Amino acid sequence: xxxxxxxxxxxxxxxxxxxxxxxxxxxxxxxxxxxxxxxxxxxxxxxxxxxxxxxxxxxxxxxxxxxxxxxxxxxxxxxxxxxxxxxxxxxxxxxxxxxxxxxxxxxxxxxxxxxxxxxxxxxxxxxxxxxxxxxxxxxxxxxxxxxxxxxxxxxxxxxxxxxxxxxxxxxxxxxxxxxxxxxxxxxxxxxxxxxxxxxxxxxxxxxxxxxxxxxxxxxxxxxxxxxxxxxxxxxxxxxxxxxxxxxxxxxxxxxxxxxxxxxxxxxxxxxxxxxxxxxxxxxxxxxxxxxxxxxxxxxxxxxxxxxxxxxxxxxxxxxxxxx
Ligand SMILES: [Zn+2]
Numbered sequence: 001x002x003x004x005x006x007x008x009x010x011x012x013x014x015x016x017x018x019x020x021x022x023x024x025x026x027x028x029x030x031x032x033x034x035x036x037x038x039x040x041x042x043x044x045x046x047x048x049x050x051x052x053x054x055x056x057x058x059x060x061x062x063x064x065x066x067x068x069x070x071x072x073x074x075x076x077x078x079x080x081x082x083x084x085x086x087x088x089x090x091x092x093x094x095x096x097x098x099x100x101x102x103x104x105x106x107x108x109x110x111x112x113x114x115x116x117x118x119x120x121x122x123x124x125x126x127x128x129x130x131x132x133x134x135x136x137x138x139x140x141x142x143x144x145x146x147x148x149x150x151x152x153x154x155x156x157x158x159x160x161x162x163x164x165x166x167x168x169x170x171x172x173x174x175x176x177x178x179x180x181x182x183x184x185x186x187x188x189x190x191x192x193x194x195x196x197x198x199x200x201x202x203x204x205x206x207x208x209x210x211x212x213x214x215x216x217x218x219x220x221x222x223x224x225x226x227x228x229x230x231x232x233x234x235x236x237x238x239x240x241x242x243x244x245x246x247x248x249x250x251x252x253x254x255x256x257x258x259x260x261x262x263x264x265x266x267x268x269x270x271x272x273x274x275x276x277x278x279x280x281x282x283x284x285x286x287x288x289x290x291x292x293x294x295x296x297x298x299x300x301x302x303x304x305x306x307x308x309x310x311x312x313x314x315x316x317x318x319x320x321x322x323x
Pocket of ligand 1: 238239
């Protein structure tokens with residue numbers, strides 16, 4: 001009997017699959033306890049992304065007010081150089097916009113101060129990186145002030161069409177971030193003078209040689225210059241920026257168009273009465289003339305070019321990658 005019981009136990013231990021039916025039938029095997037229902041164990045919330053960036057826990061004990069504000073960075077070399085003797089350009093807080101928009105070391109360029117202390121107002125004031133504001137100030141002081149002086153006047157205003165704006169190039173959404181989005185560009189339309197005159201940079205009726213002077217000046221100073229003829233986004237203003245490109249590559253695309261003709265379209269002058277008959281392709285009337293009267297009649301003669309209306313320059317739609 002004992003041996004039989006041992007056998008049963010040994011069988012049950014060797015084959016667990018048999019154990020339960022035996023136990024159920026036999027009644028001596030303990031009933032398996034019903035399992036408690038599975039409860040959802042609350043898990044700790046995932047650590048926020050910004051928390052993982054901060055590895056330094058040394059400041060955890062400090063009050064919240066002390067943790068929030070980072071220490072102000074010392075003024076940049078540009079900021080130190082752009083004094084009120086050069087420009088009225090107060091610093092403004094850094095901008096951190098979507099998609100990399102904004103930047104730090106920003107200023108609001110309100111006016112450029114000339115050597116004689118006169119101010120050239122930037123209207124409206126332009127939000128620019130300090131380096132771009134300094135480049136604009138240097139351009140006005142070194143090139144445009146003497147240019148105005150040569151015209152017998154002084155510069156009074158710089159007409160700002162656009163400066164910082166968080167947008168893609170040419171206002172195309174999804175396009176690469178414009179230099180305007182980095183506060184590294186300004187669009188200008190005109191220079192205004194103290195004598196009440198102004199030079200509208202894209203106006204065909206404005207003196208072309210004056211516009212060319214401005215063209216040569218800006219293309220020597222800025223790494224991107226886009227105006228009429230670059231693409232059809234820049235027909236009414238000049239874009240200037242300081243984009244840095246590989247190999248120091250620069251873009252200078254601004255066609256200074258000649259003034260519009262006074263009478264348009266330009267037609268050829270009327271043919272005078274006494275003019276000899278036009279030599280045209282052989283017609284019966286011409287062929288009837290005696291050959292002796294026209295020794296060169298046997299040879300085909302190139303037809304004189306007939307003056308036609310002046311062709312306007314073809315507008316090239318280059319992909320300037322603008323701006
Ligand atoms: Zn622009």
